[in-house]
Amino acid sequence: MRLWKLLGLAGLAGVAATGVVIARNQRQRRAYTPEEIRARLHERVAALEEAPPPR
Numbered sequence: 001m002r003l004w005k006l007l008g009l010a011g012l013a014g015v016a017a018t019g020v021v022i023a024r025n026q027r028q029r030r031a032y033t034p035e036e037i038r039a040r041l042h043e044r045v046a047a048l049e050e051a052p053p054p055r
Helices: 002-030 034-050
Strands: none
Touching: none
């Protein structure tokens, strides 16, 4: 019986840790301003236009 309790607590700790990692990634992703996102997209498009076409 104690083994099942231990496994259950370990599972809950794993779920909580996963939630923390996901929340941290979301905060970092949302830290960009719209101007920064637009500038990065323009840089990507410019890099694609300069690259030679694939064969």
